[in-house]
Amino acid sequence: MKSNYKTLGEHIRLVDERNKGLRVTQLLGLSISKQFIPSVANIIGTDMENYKIIRKNQFACSTMQVRRDKKMPVALLQEVDEAIISQAYPIFEVKNEKELLPEYLMMWFTRSEFDREACFHAVGGVRGSLEWEDFENLQLPIPPPDKQKEIVKEYNVIQNRIALNQQLIQKLEETAQAIYREWFVDFEFPNVTSSGVEMPYKSSGGEMVWCEELGKEIPLGWENERLSSIINIKDGTHNSPSPTENGYPLVTSTHLNLYDIKLTETYNISEEDFIQTNKRSKVYKYDILFSMIGTVGLVNYVLYDEVNFAIKNVGLFKTSERKEIAEYILFYLKSDYMKLYLASNPNGSTQNYVTLGFLRDMPILVPSDKTILKFEEISKKVIETIHLKTKENQKLTELKEFLLSRLATVE
Structure with a gap:
C-alpha cells in the first residue's frame, strides 16, 4: 500500500x-x-x-x-x-x-x-x-485536507458549468417546442394580413379548411401526408455482430440522447461488420435516429461532423436528404401527437417495439413552404446553440474524467 x-x-x-x-x-x-x-x-x-x-x-x-x-x-x-x-x-x-x-x-x-x-x-x-x-x-x-478542498473545488467548477449548460439546453429545447406547438398545433404561425400587418394566422382570420383524415380544420394549402412520402425511412441491422476490442461503435436504442449519443457505453464491431451494416443503413450528419424497441420514441438528431458508428434496431429518418425540413420533422417526432400515435401501436408482447411499416405510415401535416422556411430559420439557430453547448459539455466531461483519473496519484 x-x-x-x-x-x-x-x-x-x-x-x-x-x-x-x-x-x-x-x-x-x-x-x-x-x-x-x-x-x-x-x-x-x-x-x-x-x-x-x-x-x-x-x-x-x-x-x-x-x-x-x-x-x-x-x-x-x-x-x-x-x-x-x-x-x-x-x-x-x-x-x-x-x-x-x-x-x-x-x-x-x-x-x-x-x-x-x-x-x-x-x-x-x-x-x-x-x-x-x-x-x-x-x-x-x-491527501492533506487543504489538497482535498482544492481538488473538490476544481471538480465542482466543472460540474457547475455542465449543469448551467444543461439548464440552457433545456430552456432552448422548451422554447423550440413551444414555437412548434404554437405554429403547427394551434396554427398561430406568423401571417401577413391583407393590411400588411403580421398577425397569428388562425386568430387573425386565416382561412381554414376541413381535413377528413385528421377530423379537424387545417390552414388552407396544407396537406396531410404519410411520412414515407416526404422522407426516406430505414432501420438498422437486426443481427448481433460479435463484439471486438477495437472497431466501430454499434448504437442501439439505449444509447440515444436528443443531441448526442452515449458512444462510450456501446460495444465495438469489426470493420467488416461495420461495412456490411452500413450497406443497409448508413447514417449521416443531420439524420434522425428513433428508438424502435424497448423505450420506443427516443429521438436523436445526428450532429456529428463525421459519423463512424453503425445502428441496430434503430429507425433512421434520412433528413440529411431533406435538410430544408429536417428540424420540422425532428420536432414532429417529439410532439404530443407523436406520443398519441405511438400509443396506438398494436405491437409489444414481452417488450414494446414498432415496425418499420408503422413508422412509414405515420401521418404528418405538411405546411406551406413559406411557413416551413420561417420555422427552419428559427429552429436551426436554437439547435446550433444547443449543439455548441452539448459539445462544450462533452469536453467538460472529458476534463472531469481526467481529473478523477488523477486522484489515484495525488500526494
Whole structure:
C-alpha cells in the first residue's frame, strides 16, 4: 500500500437510524448513476418506521448485483438535510471530516476504476454482491485536507458549468417546442394580413379548411401526408455482430440522447461488420435516429461532423436528404401527437417495439413552404446553440474524467 493510501474502513462507519414516529416523510431511491432520485416504490401498507433516515453528508449504497451491473450505486446526500431510504441500503458516514471530506470521497466513488475494483471483489454467483467487509478493505489515497478542498473545488467548477449548460439546453429545447406547438398545433404561425400587418394566422382570420383524415380544420394549402412520402425511412441491422476490442461503435436504442449519443457505453464491431451494416443503413450528419424497441420514441438528431458508428434496431429518418425540413420533422417526432400515435401501436408482447411499416405510415401535416422556411430559420439557430453547448459539455466531461483519473496519484 502506498504511504498515503488508507482503507475505507479506517475512515467510515455504518449508520442505522430508523424513522421512528414517522418524523421524516421525504422518500428517496438510489440510482445506478450514483444519484438520489424520488422513490417510485409502492409503499401502500408499508411500515415506514422501519425505513432508514439518511442525513446531509451521509452516504447510501447498494452492495447487491455489483458484478452484474458493473457498477456500485453509491451517493452522497447534499440536496436536503434529511430523508428516508429503504432499509435494504447500507448508510455510512465519514468518521472525521477534518481528515476526509465527504465530497472528496464521493469523487473517488465516481471513478470508473472504483467500479471495476468493486466488481472484481463482488461474489455471490449471478447476482454478484459485494460483502461489506470487502468494501471496507478497498483503498484510496487521502491527501492533506487543504489538497482535498482544492481538488473538490476544481471538480465542482466543472460540474457547475455542465449543469448551467444543461439548464440552457433545456430552456432552448422548451422554447423550440413551444414555437412548434404554437405554429403547427394551434396554427398561430406568423401571417401577413391583407393590411400588411403580421398577425397569428388562425386568430387573425386565416382561412381554414376541413381535413377528413385528421377530423379537424387545417390552414388552407396544407396537406396531410404519410411520412414515407416526404422522407426516406430505414432501420438498422437486426443481427448481433460479435463484439471486438477495437472497431466501430454499434448504437442501439439505449444509447440515444436528443443531441448526442452515449458512444462510450456501446460495444465495438469489426470493420467488416461495420461495412456490411452500413450497406443497409448508413447514417449521416443531420439524420434522425428513433428508438424502435424497448423505450420506443427516443429521438436523436445526428450532429456529428463525421459519423463512424453503425445502428441496430434503430429507425433512421434520412433528413440529411431533406435538410430544408429536417428540424420540422425532428420536432414532429417529439410532439404530443407523436406520443398519441405511438400509443396506438398494436405491437409489444414481452417488450414494446414498432415496425418499420408503422413508422412509414405515420401521418404528418405538411405546411406551406413559406411557413416551413420561417420555422427552419428559427429552429436551426436554437439547435446550433444547443449543439455548441452539448459539445462544450462533452469536453467538460472529458476534463472531469481526467481529473478523477488523477486522484489515484495525488500526494
